Amino acid sequence: MVADPPLLLMRGIVKQFPGVRALDGVDLEVRRGEVHCLLGQNGAGKSTLIKILAGAHQPDEGVITLDGEEVRLVTPTAAIKLGVSTIYQELDLVDGLSVAENIFLGHEPGRLGFIRQSDANRATRDLMTRLGHPEIRPTTEVGRLSPAAKQVVSMARALSHDTRLIIMDEPSAALAHDEVANLFRIVRELTAQGVAVVYISHRLEEIREIGDRVTVLKDGRTVAVGLPAKETPTSEVVSLMTGRTVEYVFPPRRTEPATGPEVLRVEGLTVPGVVADVSFVVRAGEIVGLAGLVGSGRSEIIEAVYGARRSSGKIVLEGRPVRRGTADTVRRGMGLAPEERKAQALLLDQSVAHNITLAGLGRYARFGWIDRRREAAEARTLIETLDIRPGDPDRPVKTLSGGNQQKAVLARWLVDDRKLLLLDEPTRGVDVGARAELYAVIRKLADQGIGVLLVSSEVPEVLGLADRVLVVREGRIIHQSAADDLDEHQVLDMIMEGSAL
Amino acid sequence: MTEARGPKAHERSPAGAEPVDPARPADQTPAEASGTPSAGGHPQAETPDAPPADEHLRVESQARKPAASQGPLARFGQARHLGLVAALVLLAIVGLITQPDSFATASNLVNILSLASTIGVITVGMTFVIIGGGIDLSVGALMALASVWATTLATQSYGPFVMILCALLVGAGAGLVNGFLISYGRMVPFIATLAMLVAARGLAQRMSDRKTQLIQQGNELIVELSTTRVLGLPVLVYIFALVVAVGWVLLNRTTFGRRTYAVGGNPEAARLAGIDVRRHTLLLYALSGLCCGIAAVLIMARTTTGSSTHGDLYELDAIAAVIIGGTLLTGGRGTIIGSILGLLIFTVITNLFILNGLNTSDQLIAKGLIIVVAVLLQRRSLESRT
Ligand SMILES: Nc1ncnc2c1ncn2[C@@H]1O[C@H](COP(=O)(O)OP(=O)(O)OP(=O)(O)O)[C@@H](O)[C@H]1O
Ligand SMILES: [Mg+2]
Numbered sequence: 001m002v003a004d005p006p007l008l009l010m011r012g013i014v015k016q017f018p019g020v021r022a023l024d025g026v027d028l029e030v031r032r033g034e035v036h037c038l039l040g041q042n043g044a045g046k047s048t049l050i051k052i053l054a055g056a057h058q059p060d061e062g063v064i065t066l067d068g069e070e071v072r073l074v075t076p077t078a079a080i081k082l083g084v085s086t087i088y089q090e091l092d093l094v095d096g097l098s099v100a101e102n103i104f105l106g107h108e109p110g111r112l113g114f115i116r117q118s119d120a121n122r123a124t125r126d127l128m129t130r131l132g133h134p135e136i137r138p139t140t141e142v143g144r145l146s147p148a149a150k151q152v153v154s155m156a157r158a159l160s161h162d163t164r165l166i167i168m169d170e171p172s173a174a175l176a177h178d179e180v181a182n183l184f185r186i187v188r189e190l191t192a193q194g195v196a197v198v199y200i201s202h203r204l205e206e207i208r209e210i211g212d213r214v215t216v217l218k219d220g221r222t223v224a225v226g227l228p229a230k231e232t233p234t235s236e237v238v239s240l241m242t243g244r245t246v247e248y249v250f251p252p253r254r255t256e257p258a259t260g261p262e263v264l265r266v267e268g269l270t271v272p273g274v275v276a277d278v279s280f281v282v283r284a285g286e287i288v289g290l291a292g293l294v295g296s297g298r299s300e301i302i303e304a305v306y307g308a309r310r311s312s313g314k315i316v317l318e319g320r321p322v323r324r325g326t327a328d329t330v331r332r333g334m335g336l337a338p339e340e341r342k343a344q345a346l347l348l349d350q351s352v353a354h355n356i357t358l359a360g361l362g363r364y365a366r367f368g369w370i371d372r373r374r375e376a377a378e379a380r381t382l383i384e385t386l387d388i389r390p391g392d393p394d395r396p397v398k399t400l401s402g403g404n405q406q407k408a409v410l411a412r413w414l415v416d417d418r419k420l421l422l423l424d425e426p427t428r429g430v431d432v433g434a435r436a437e438l439y440a441v442i443r444k445l446a447d448q449g450i451g452v453l454l455v456s457s458e459v460p461e462v463l464g465l466a467d468r469v470l471v472v473r474e475g476r477i478i479h480q481s482a483a484d485d486l487d488e489h490q491v492l493d494m495i496m497e498g499s500a501l
Numbered sequence: 502m503t504e505a506r507g508p509k510a511h512e513r514s515p516a517g518a519e520p521v522d523p524a525r526p527a528d529q530t531p532a533e534a535s536g537t538p539s540a541g542g543h544p545q546a547e548t549p550d551a552p553p554a555d556e557h558l559r560v561e562s563q564a565r566k567p568a569a570s571q572g573p574l575a576r577f578g579q580a581r582h583l584g585l586v587a588a589l590v591l592l593a594i595v596g597l598i599t600q601p602d603s604f605a606t607a608s609n610l611v612n613i614l615s616l617a618s619t620i621g622v623i624t625v626g627m628t629f630v631i632i633g634g635g636i637d638l639s640v641g642a643l644m645a646l647a648s649v650w651a652t653t654l655a656t657q658s659y660g661p662f663v664m665i666l667c668a669l670l671v672g673a674g675a676g677l678v679n680g681f682l683i684s685y686g687r688m689v690p691f692i693a694t695l696a697m698l699v700a701a702r703g704l705a706q707r708m709s710d711r712k713t714q715l716i717q718q719g720n721e722l723i724v725e726l727s728t729t730r731v732l733g734l735p736v737l738v739y740i741f742a743l744v745v746a747v748g749w750v751l752l753n754r755t756t757f758g759r760r761t762y763a764v765g766g767n768p769e770a771a772r773l774a775g776i777d778v779r780r781h782t783l784l785l786y787a788l789s790g791l792c793c794g795i796a797a798v799l800i801m802a803r804t805t806t807g808s809s810t811h812g813d814l815y816e817l818d819a820i821a822a823v824i825i826g827g828t829l830l831t832g833g834r835g836t837i838i839g840s841i842l843g844l845l846i847f848t849v850i851t852n853l854f855i856l857n858g859l860n861t862s863d864q865l866i867a868k869g870l871i872i873v874v875a876v877l878l879q880r881r882s883l884e885s886r887t
Contacts, residue, residue, distance in 0.1 A: 306773075308772065308773055325777070326772055326773060326774075326775050326776075327775055327776065327777035327780075329775070330774070330775025331775065336773055338773055343767075343769060343770075344769055344770055344773055345770050345773065345774075346767065346770060347762065347763055347766040347767050347770060347771075347833065348766070348767070349766055349833055349834050350762060350763075350766065350833075354759065354762075358759070358763055358770075358771075358774045358776075359774040359775050361756045361759055361760070362756065365755070365756045368755045368756050368757055369754060369755055369756075370754055370755060370756060370759065372754070412774070
């Protein structure tokens with residue numbers, strides 16, 4: 001059927017990092033106009049493979065052929081010139097620059113070094129309209145955008161080049177349901193024009209919906225090539241990825257409504273412009289889910305509760321009002337796993353262990369003196385519980401794969417001396433197998449009497465993990481009920497249209 | 502009381518089904534794993550391509566190997582420190598060759614260490630500030646101010662202990678002012694400490710009327726810090742060593758040190774981890790000020806004077822030493838040992854130039870080159886590591 005050579009052929013790619021053989025002879029074949037999905041557990045080597053394709057890493061061995069011609073992708077610029085553009089897993093935008101400046105960074109329209117800003121702005125507006133986000137203005141500073149909007153900007157940047165191959169590394173991780181639909185529309189447009197897309201995601205239902213063929217990586221090796229994305233059973237894909245069967249189960253939850261003491265009471269919480277007059281309660285042992293679109297005010301609510309954001313209204317933790325400031329709330333037993341791991345949570349240069357123990361340092365210290373034995377022991381336990389890989393506590397956290405970094409962020413707070421955990425998109429970038437483990441850990445903490453407030457863009461996750469669901473829309477809570485009384489469609493209807501039950 | 506459920510019926514597994522068990526023996530093949538009775542009853546088609554489940558162990562054991570050989574000692578002497586030590590050895594060899602009679606003498610080595618002590622103490626404080634993401638330009642001026650304040654006739658009338666206390670308090674107090682301006686006044690560190698540099702020098706000139714203030718009779722105890730020798734070394738060298746040791750412990754063994762790295766490396770992450778970033782920043786500058794106070798005592802001991810001209814351009818030497826020592830100017834990474842080695846390199850160069858009777862201008866050029874080379878080398882070693 002394929003007479004002409006495939007668009008992209010990678011053969012025997014090997015990449016060795018100090019201490020880890022990230023890729024150990026990987027093959028990849030991508031045809032024109034297809035959506036080729038790359039699957040694999042956290043740390044399997046997906047991002048490393050696409051960074052090689054993007055010219056950001058150099059392979060130690062292996063051959064790359066584009067359109068039948070062998071190529072060397074020595075720099076990102078070289079890759080872009082050859083028509084390969086990339087949306088990286090970790091956002092790589094410059095916060096201080098405007099949207100338009102970010103999109104055209106490195107290939108500014110203009111002459112003799114003078115930038116023709118009006119052209120750049122016009123092109124940006126066109127791109128944003130095409131991406132379904134005309135409200136993102138070319139002159140807005142990127143640092144002020146939400147993570148989802150930033151994702152759209154990186155997408156616009158990839159589209160601003162003339163490409164024949166677009167690589168997307170977990171583009172949907174930061175996106176909510178409707179945004180993903182938007183993304184898929186773009187992907188279909190691209191493939192209709194003959195552009196090929198390499199798509200990475202841990203959400204298998206997305207693969208089924210958008211993908212044509214699937215390549216599976218495991219521990220740096222290709223374990224399956226060219227599987228049909230629509231027909232291959234999920235169980236088979238999962239067992240290829242993990243080497244075992246994984247049931248996508250949520251842990252058992254309480255069958256009776258929680259009657260324990262109130263851990264958190266919020267009354268009339270208002271964050272000017274984002275959250276209006278929100279009130280709710282979280283009880284000990286209860287997991288409360290906040291469902292809503294990105295930008296609906298979910299994250300702002302929990303940041304305000306945490307004292308990380310100016311707000312008015314009453315926030316009461318265990319019967320005593322909370323003063324503003326995270327130092328106070330953390331001392332009193334709150335913990336927040338924020339939305340953007342790189343910008344808001346991780347010390348990239350520091351070791352995994354130091355990242356994990358950062359917030360709880362006081363627990364291992366006496367008069368400021370750190371008991372390093374206990375610290376190391378606790379870090380090791382958490383690394384094992386969450387199966388962070390590689391399991392070396394002294395490895396700099398920046399050398400971990402995205403999903404493993406996310407686990408390190410969660411590990412920081414998954415200790416039992418907390419009273420209230422605020423989890424913002426806790427499973428972003430975490431693979432199917434590891435998710436089940438995370439859910440179990442969270443539920444176990446709740447069973448020990450911790451209150452949990454959970455934000456997730458994945459409605460099934462909120463419905464599956466939470467005991468009670470609050471539906472947030474445009475900064476207000478428009479509905480609350482037990483998770484058992486809701487199904488996915490009802491929740492989606494409410495968060496999109498605001499139609500109450 | 503509880504039941505197992507999933508969001509959709511077909512994803513549901515029977516109650517009591519174990520979710521994923523990370524502790525499952527790794528030597529099971531996928532086929533065996535799927536054959537366990539509790540795994541939800543999907544008979545799994547064997548996939549010939551799939552490697553055995555112990556694959557990840559292979560990758561991990563590879564990952565562990567080099568890490569295991571990296572004990573604390575190996576880490577202590579990491580490549581960049583070895584480079585600094587090598588540079589120091591090289592300079593010593595140059596000294597031995599060019600000045601065989603005077604370089605390796607006890608008096609010259611004592612001289613080098615005494616010189617290094619004053620700036621060394623300041624460098625320790627500077628290392629903290631820079632790792633914490635800031636910079637302190639006012640150190641030289643603060644030292645001068647502290648030395649002048651401690652040697653005014655009024656202060657001297659209370660005796661040497663009050664003089665020392667006065668120097669420490671003036672240093673720490675001015676450091677606190679820096680800290681307040683930066684953390685609560687939200688001023689850029691560069692600007693706040695630049696203002697302090699100018700103002701502190703001015704105040705020192707005013708208090709001393711631009712005159713050099715001698716340490717009076719009866720207060721010789723301070724001078725004795727440089728004249729009394731223990732095991733051949735003046736007491737002030739021991740004070741320097743003590744400050745370095747305390748600084749090292751504070752940075753590497755306490756919550757304060759750990760939080761300093763966090764505040765400098767990613768202030769937003771530090772804040773969201775419950776660290777009071779502002780208070781911490783305040784303390785960092787106070788610490789730097791305190792070090793200036795200690796340095797003032799040392800310089801009073803060495804010169805027997807307090808003067809508004811003490812410590813001119815010390816801030817540049819201290820910052821250069823910290824940078825040569827491998828601390829990132831953007832914060833979040835660095836070591837005390839590196840800074841001290843950087844400082845020793847600088848001091849030995851100065852010494853070599855003086856011994857060889859060379860021009861001080863050439864000395865400055867040499868120092869400039871060294872900063873550039875050191876930073877370039879560090880960049881290379883950083884890149885090769887990632
Ligand atoms: N710069 C680096 N230095 C050292 N090791 C690295 C580096 N980058 C990645 N690795 C290692 O290479 C392996 C593959 O990582 P990679 O980021 O490709 O995984 P991934 O498949 O994208 O995972 P995820 O789904 O979590 O994003 C991991 O073990 C990771 O720790
Ligand atoms: Mg990745």
